[in-house]
Amino acid sequence: MTVQHKPQAARAVQVPAPMAMLAELTHRCPLSCPYCSNPVELTRKEAELPTEAWLDAFRQAADLGVLQVHLSGGEPAARRDLTELIAGARDAGLYVNLITSAIGVTRKRLEAFDAAGLDHIQLSLQGTNPEMADMIGGYRGGYERKMQAAAWIKELGIPLTLNTVLHRKNLHQLPRAIDMAVEMGARRIEVAIVQFHGWALRSRAALMPTLEQAEEASRVVAEARKRLKGVLVLDYVPADYHTATPKRCMGGWGMTGLNIAPDGQVLPCHAAQTIPHLTFDRITERPLRDIWYDGAAFNAYRGDDWMQEPCRSCDLKTKDFGGCRCQAMALAGDAAATDPTCAKSPLNAAVRAQAAEDQQGDGALVYRAFEDATKVPFGTG
């Protein structure tokens, strides 16, 4: 089977087969975290792909070269067919990772996931105590239910990574979060400083970490990596508004992974729908192989033909790929611009000034919600 594939349009870029797929099974979720990575326009249950379409997507992905599938959401456990989807993904030959808040997941269901062949769980942590976690998630009692689920995961021996998103309100809890990961038996913790896309942009003044916090987080992570070598692996996403280098665009746009949205739209990344000129194919309408190699959205920012200065002549262009396309769209109004969090961007001074202003503010949290949602998370109104 050929791995290198030349797209139909004449291109200089050799496109490798994808390694990973993020399957966003649903946008439904008991939590309303203000930094949710879902798009601002959420997809309703009625528009979600049926079981059979997901199972077919898993088989197509494996045939294409995908090795790992990440079942995500929203809250993937909101899908009643989750056990069937786990089993189907395993049958397709994929490594199956579940990204969950675990709120409302019973022990019986966890046992069923385990029996279906689930390889690994990533458990989200909004805070290290009920006051913080429930305030961020907008769900009273959520923390206690999550801790119960974490205990079951440990009892069942399902491999665990703890996922934390940190921002100005909870960054002081990082040391405790690292300790909790060890106590839960996790082998890994993801320490991500909040990224400002979609929902999070609306709460930027409430979430922007201070420069001191961003530096302290880097110190804490470096110290923990040494102290916990062989016990806990730390993956760290630093605060990009405060560093001179932008966050790299994955392994390059359309080069390592793909994302399927709840309604079947196939995206190069979870935020790609924020780039308004892109159009996305649907898994129900076109073979995944064609979408990956020849889809317009996937080819939009492959290689470097699209790059402008200062990226074009920059040595780092093959390392960070000009930074995040979606962030360039959000901050520069042009998805082909240099990510404005890069020191070389003409907009960088303005971004840093904005960050300095945001961290002084005490803006309110804007929780994610369906457009006509009647649920008002406590703490907001």
Add this chain to the structure above:
Amino acid sequence: MTPVLPRGVRLHHDRVRDRWVLLAPERVIDLDPIGHAILSEIDGASAVGEITDRLAVKYDAPVEQIGGDVREYLAGLADRRFLDMVP
């Protein structure tokens, strides 16, 4: 010490790229023939010494040299939590 692949870490043949990989949380580790040979000997029961002896015979190489390579390789995986070393 007995090396054991913990749950969540699996040796896998990547049929599309025709290579062996180690699948772990959020990671795919590309295995060269030596890495594959070492990991193929891990059965949850054999100690590092026994694995070294078998590889030395199989590849007709000095035990001392193989032993160093095996220990270094396994330690690298253990540091990244892809492998447990059970006393």
